[in-house]
Amino acid sequence: xxxxGTTVEDILKNLPEDRLQPFNKLHEVIVKNLPEGFEAAISYxxxxxxxxxxxxxxxxxxxxxxxxxxxxxxxxxxxxxxxHMGIYAEPKLLEWFVIEYPKHSKQKLDMGKxxxxxxxxxxxxxxxxxxxxxxxxxxxxxxxxxxNYLPKPGKKK
Numbered sequence: 001x002x003x004x005g006t007t008v009e010d011i012l013k014n015l016p017e018d019r020l021q022p023f024n025k026l027h028e029v030i031v032k033n034l035p036e037g038f039e040a041a042i043s044y045x046x047x048x049x050x051x052x053x054x055x056x057x058x059x060x061x062x063x064x065x066x067x068x069x070x071x072x073x074x075x076x077x078x079x080x081x082x083x084h085m086g087i088y089a090e091p092k093l094l095e096w097f098v099i100e101y102p103k104h105s106k107q108k109l110d111m112g113k114x115x116x117x118x119x120x121x122x123x124x125x126x127x128x129x130x131x132x133x134x135x136x137x138x139x140x141x142x143x144x145x146x147x148n149y150l151p152k153p154g155k156k157k
Contacts, residue, residue, distance in 0.1 A: 008040050011047045019075045022121040026080065026129065027073060033130040037138030038070055048072040051138055061150055070141055071133070079110075079117040082129065086136045088114035089144045093135060097128075104128040 004014035015023050027047065031040055034049055041050050043066060050067035053059055060066045072083040087094045101109045104125035110117040118124045136144070 006042065008042065008047060011042075015075050018121070019080060022118075022124055023073065023075055023080055025126065026082065026124060029126045029130050030071065030073070030133055033133035035134065035137045038141075041067060043067065043069050043072060046072055046074050049133075051142060055138060056142055068142070068145060070136075076117075079119045080121070080124070082116045082118065083114050084116070084132060085114050086141065086144070087132070089148050090136070093132075096135075097132060100128055100131070101125065 005011040012024055012027060013020075027040070030049060034040075037051065037055055038049050039052055041048055041052070043050050044063075048067075048069050049071040050069050052067050056068045058064060058068075060068050070085055074081045074083075087097050098109065098111075104127055105123045107118070107120050107123035110119065
């Protein structure tokens with residue numbers, strides 16, 4: 001589902017009725033726990049948490065006019081999806097998240113590479129997401145991004 005709106009505020013208010021409260025609460029938890037330098041923004045047409053061009057002028061290598069993505073939220077047909085590039089790029093962080101998840105939610109972990117799908121709104125692990133958001137600083141994310149995703153001199157990615 002494409003996000004409805006062209007601003008963060010538009011996206012937060014243009015959600016299905018059953019998603020308004022949990023989606024907005026998840027957004028608030030993320031913003032409250034974002035390390036300094038990250039900001040909420042429109043990213044790839046949806047709600048993202050990014051490193052702005054003011055900090056990382058090169059933007060995202062796939063689409064340099066976009067700020068460097070770090071996390072995101074979307075309302076899909078059957079779930080609220082939370083995306084966190086750090087758990088995709090950092091194996092130790094992924095391992096920590098997988099171990100901690102059952103301590104915070106009765107819902108079985110439903111996860112892709114960087115996407116966690118919340119199908120039961122009452123089981124969203126807000127405290128765990130708060131902890132996760134604090135685990136990587138902007139400087140650490142930029143370093144990890146450049147190590148993992150930018151083409152190395154003489155090599156194509």
